[in-house]
Amino acid sequence: xxxxxGDDLGKENVINLYLENWWxxxxxxxxxxxxTIYNIEACEDTKILxxxxxxxxxxxxxxxxxx
Numbered sequence: 001x002x003x004x005x006g007d008d009l010g011k012e013n014v015i016n017l018y019l020e021n022w023w024x025x026x027x028x029x030x031x032x033x034x035x036t037i038y039n040i041e042a043c044e045d046t047k048i049l050x051x052x053x054x055x056x057x058x059x060x061x062x063x064x065x066x067x
Contacts, residue, residue: 001042030056 001018003026015038017025029036033053051059 001037001039001040001046005038 001022001024002014003018003024004012004014005018006012016024024040026036026038029038033048036054
């Protein structure tokens with residue numbers, strides 16, 4: 001997968017490339033509860049897991065995610 005943004009001229013600016021089995025998100029958007037400025041595009045068939053804000057809060061209580 002790739003995370004990218006587009007500029008006013010239509011140019012694609014790749015921010016990150018992700019390997020198989022990696023989680024992808026815009027951390028600032030997720031933690032700040034605001035829309036992302038990035039796009040995420042799958043380069044092959046992909047499974048999507050959607051987690052609510054409440055689910056994220058619960059996950060951060062688990063030691064494995066905070067250390």
